[in-house]
Amino acid sequence: MAQTNTVADDLDVARARAYQRRRRLVLILRFALAVFIVGSWEMTTRVGCHGPDSATCVVDPFFFGQPSGIWSQLVSWVQKGTAQGPLWEQIAVTLEETVLGFAIGVILGIIFGVALGRNRLLSDVLGPYINVLNAMPRIVLGSIFAIALGLDIQSKVALAVVLVFFVVFFNAFQGVREVDRDLLANARILGASQSQLSRHVILPSALSWILASLHTSFGFALVGAIVGEYLGARKGIGLMIATAQGTFNANGVFAAMFILAVLAIIAEALIMRLENFLIKWRPNAINNPATM
Amino acid sequence: MAQTNTVADDLDVARARAYQRRRRLVLILRFALAVFIVGSWEMTTRVGCHGPDSATCVVDPFFFGQPSGIWSQLVSWVQKGTAQGPLWEQIAVTLEETVLGFAIGVILGIIFGVALGRNRLLSDVLGPYINVLNAMPRIVLGSIFAIALGLDIQSKVALAVVLVFFVVFFNAFQGVREVDRDLLANARILGASQSQLSRHVILPSALSWILASLHTSFGFALVGAIVGEYLGARKGIGLMIATAQGTFNANGVFAAMFILAVLAIIAEALIMRLENFLIKWRPNAINNPATM
Amino acid sequence: MREADAKGPAIELRGVTKRFVSPSGKSFTALRDLDLTVAAGEFCAVVGPTGCGKSTTLALISGLEPPSVGTIRVFGEPVRSVGRSVGYVFQRDAVFPWKSVLDNVAMGPRLRGADTEKANIQAREWIARVGLAGFELYYPHQLSGGMRKRVALAQTLINQPRILLMDEPFSALDVQTRALMENELLELWASTGASVVFVTHDLEEAIGLADRVVVITAGPGTVKGTYRVDLPRPRNIAEVRFQPRFIEIYEEIWKDLRDEVLVSYERSKHLVAS
Amino acid sequence: MREADAKGPAIELRGVTKRFVSPSGKSFTALRDLDLTVAAGEFCAVVGPTGCGKSTTLALISGLEPPSVGTIRVFGEPVRSVGRSVGYVFQRDAVFPWKSVLDNVAMGPRLRGADTEKANIQAREWIARVGLAGFELYYPHQLSGGMRKRVALAQTLINQPRILLMDEPFSALDVQTRALMENELLELWASTGASVVFVTHDLEEAIGLADRVVVITAGPGTVKGTYRVDLPRPRNIAEVRFQPRFIEIYEEIWKDLRDEVLVSYERSKHLVAS
Amino acid sequence: GGSAGTPGPATTTAAGTVAAATKPAPAKISIMVGGLNKQIYLPNKLTEALGYFADQNLTVDLIDEPSGKDTTVEVVAGNVDFGSGSYDHTIDIAAAGKSITMVTLLLQEPGEFVMVAKQKADTIKSPKDWKGANAGVTALGSGTHTLMRVMAIKAGLALSDVNYVAAGAGDTFIAAMKQGKIDVGITTQPTVLRMQKTGDGLLLVDLSKPETTRAALGGDYPFISVFARADYIAKNKDIVQRVVNAYVKTLKWIGTHTPLEIAEKLPTDYYGGDKDGYVQALKDSMGMFSPDGKMTKGAPEFELSLLKQFNENVQKNPNIDLSTTYTDEYVNAAK
């Protein structure tokens, strides 16, 4: 009763303020968590160490690295480059493989998912084959690709594709089967052809399924590219990891993983944007502050 | 107008007959596809070969194996055992790791997915960390696990878990956020506590999301176990693959993959059963013959 | 009515039985031996107790569900799948949640090949007709129940279908809005000469709108009776119900209908006692 | 009514305004400055043109939505979240598709701690009361629209809530079934003394059931008028509407209501012209 | 397999020569091997197959793993008791501040072969011609990478003159060479034989015989060995002795038997159907096996001097006490 100063847009102002407050809180908590992780990592690799053998530390930095060491490794990579050349070049190579593999995998996954989701016979016949392919160890596929496609970008992209494809495929497939039958019926009555049905009903309805799979699958694309490089390559972050492992350089391994982490975060932010853009029609059910 | 002989259950009879016919068709087509693949594989590895070098064949069986060779490899494994002992033992080891990794990964994935899906703050804070973890190359994690957890079953299980977890997590997470807000509201009005809300509304509603992720993730669990074994093990199918690769035995590699394929198909059949059992309430929207 | 003689019936159901598999695995008969003929250009209302199979009948005519026994013809052709000449307002509105009101309404013309601009102009017109001007950019979840229902109406009517199936289209509307909509519908019908099958539970509405009212029985639905409504057209919905002939027809049909409803209700009461 | 004096009002809305963010990003006022008081044990009907904010009002009382401005109290306590004393029959039935009819209806008691057996016995009773005996094992998608609505009714009524919010609960039912349900509702209400807010677009129904009818204005909804219905209780729904006093009240309210509906309709017609 | 469960009466006499009166207490140990099926690691499986571990009353878990580096790390981590891998890892590890010690040598020379692609055979005749070439190694930083760099430096090339490509081993290596992705490359038997047979690659340098290895590298390069953590050795002298006993016996057995006899002791999976090829390949590299398990004189110093030229760990920490990296104590005591 006290809050009756009915400004026309006090709702918007209050919303914006709450949003700002919340954002700040989230950023602070994220940062605090990062500080906690890095701090305790650094601590435990420094505490209790005596003598020349680092094994006496609570956590042995020989195996698990040390944030400070990781940082200086990163600095040295930036300043002096890596064994295979400048750092940005490695990142560019890996990123190219990842993005290509991601794009191809997602597109194939959606096409197959929608096709098999809409056609029962096709899915019954091909289903077992797809499941079998999904159970093939990627590391073995990696060597097969390296043989069949060579050591250039193709084999890494192929590996990324096979990791991405299945995640997207199974989600798109299920998303198609979850489409509300009433909506399908309505669209058909309104005159939708099979392809219009896909475009106007099935894809929008399966969109949240497909988008959900993108979160996992970008990570997998990155993993595919890295593993491919790890198995044989001239350049790339995977090779940096392999080299660091080969030289007992745990800090190098974790520094390379840190770079991957940054890439993953950037990609995730982009996917989130895409998501918000594509499904802005949705009442955000469970996260609506009113319903929580 | 002719078909007016109204037997009380002619619907059921017709249904059963159509079902049988369809089943037979599917089996025939699946088999035909298998014959086609195996046949053309065998053919291309036999055609055009001359001289001692198999590279002259259309497809070089040295790299890509040959169905007949794969078969005799399987027979020899069954009869004489593998380099590490009897075949069933290898399968049992791999299966144990896979099933354990799958179970743990799925359970953790659901728990985290539901928790983060329901709690916006938690998901905002932890989201980026989960994405980063998902982008860590599993092969590197494999070596880290091997160091931290030893070379026994734990490190393989851990690898399977990290592959399974993310697929299940992202789906469970999105599944929770897709829950119909009307149903949530209704349950809350009917008196559901937070935990009852999860049990009676959120989990059943997210079930199709979670089940969809199981299809991908069993395959991933298998991959995790295999890669873990590949990186260092005493027994298991992964080791058989590594041995075969090390001895230029392409047939051995594919024979081991064939065993994996069989495992994957059995697991898939079980998951399908679970799925049909758990969501029998559903009008099977798009695959209803009436709506197609 | 003239067209009817020339072309034969627009919709023809002959000996149609529809069974579903009930949860106990046995077959459940929703419709039994239903015969129904709708002439071209005829406005046919269907009434009956809840759960008697009215919606199922519409689904059969539309081609969305196949009959278990019997034949269904539309313009003489057996129904095999969904035809383009049919419009169907579902009982539970099935508007597309990812499309705005404008896009929802414009969907029919666009699916049928109209270009976006034309479709939008047409859609805006229809949105205004159902009283939703100003809400073009809203998504369905931002609308009230009655508003959603009107979007569904506009979405169907914009296609000007030759066969129009309507399943309780006005039940979520207040009396006044309903009357406005009913008049719009009659106007549209008069101008296009569509054949309408109109399901409602409001007998007044049925008589006010239709040329013929069909009463479906409870339990396995079948036709209990057909009543010609010989009120003059054009009718004004608000006034027609005060005519003596209207009241006569009403009472005649009402007797039939009430019996059926009681049968259906008593039956279920009985079931629980046993 | 006696309780009301002792305890103060059961529901109290004071100067409530509810705004939504419209698709164009501006704020859209659904309710403006709404004052509404429902005494304990009172049966209050709410009518108004479609889209005027009736459902929004119920959502506010239930605690599902927070008001933008103003206060809402239930039994004197400000509403912060969903309370256990409230029952709410949604306009669009929200039965759980993965639960059978029996489980859907038994859900309330089970959530409130009853053991399965007891809950099921109670649920069967309620299923019979709404005329669905024999359909216990059906899943919602196997039911007709009216049947689903009755499941939702049973689901809410089984909890015997002290505050009962009903949003067009009978609009999908045929006249006869509706009358049966209405009588059941009145019986339940008389025995539990719940406070009811009943949204309907059927003025006859509103007057037949309620102690008081509230008319909400079009546009941003606010209270246009409140009308006491001084018909004697117990009432028989089928007969009460032929009493002269009923017709008097009807005509009084109808004038108000019609104006509002016309306002809302004309406004949207106007919008498209401009 | 061939390991008998418990030693029978016949083998007790053999073991009796070790521990004169009392049979040693049973013990369970694990040994990790960077590729059990590879010929350079052959003594490991052979010892098990001959029953020599069992003779010592040892139950041995042989753990397979694809690269020697992981073996080293796992030994340092204490997840396994012994590792079988390249000796230079012990120096590398010492530079990184950890201490593992070689207890017996298995290969006195690397047993690796440098191949040149058929298309390049005319232009690349020796390491001097590697300038600007793509050189395949199993992995960057691996033992093969080290060997290639040593040869290049010996031939007077700078470190950056050669492009090293991680091409793996086995068929990925063959495919890389066939497809022209690498011009030269280092690999092991039976890859070499296979390539010679198909003509896709020609032998350039043979690092399996002492003479040719010395010519190519400038000294002896002791390679596969068995090592353990220094503290483990200190605490389990008895077990270490028994393990070394078994290995030394195997090395002696190898010295007195033909490649065919050796091959027949191994699981058939190890030659993947091509037994003749396997035996032929083994015949070509028999010279690599150490005859007695002793460290070659002067070899540790030589390896250290090589590592100093490009190994970052060693460059950072050049004062390595080589005496901690190997010991002949147990080999000398082996009977």
Ligand SMILES: Nc1ncnc2c1ncn2[C@@H]1O[C@H](COP(=O)(O)OP(=O)(O)OP(=O)(O)O)[C@@H](O)[C@H]1O
């Ligand atoms: N998929 C199904 N499985 C089993 N029974 C079904 C199915 N669909 C409908 N039914 C049954 O068929 C009967 C008729 O349903 P229908 O929806 O046609 O009724 P209706 O006349 O439209 O009722 P209402 O007026 O309530 O909408 C109902 O008893 C219903 O339970």
Ligand SMILES: Nc1ncnc2c1ncn2[C@@H]1O[C@H](COP(=O)(O)OP(=O)(O)OP(=O)(O)O)[C@@H](O)[C@H]1O
């Ligand atoms: N989330 C939302 N965003 C924007 N506008 C909304 C939202 N929810 C409701 N509205 C608007 O609020 C107004 C009132 O809606 P409400 O559902 O309360 O109407 P109602 O009186 O129940 O109508 P009906 O009789 O048709 O059910 C409508 O104009 C609707 O467009």
Ligand SMILES: [Mg+2]
């Ligand atoms: Mg219906």
Ligand SMILES: [Mg+2]
């Ligand atoms: Mg409403």
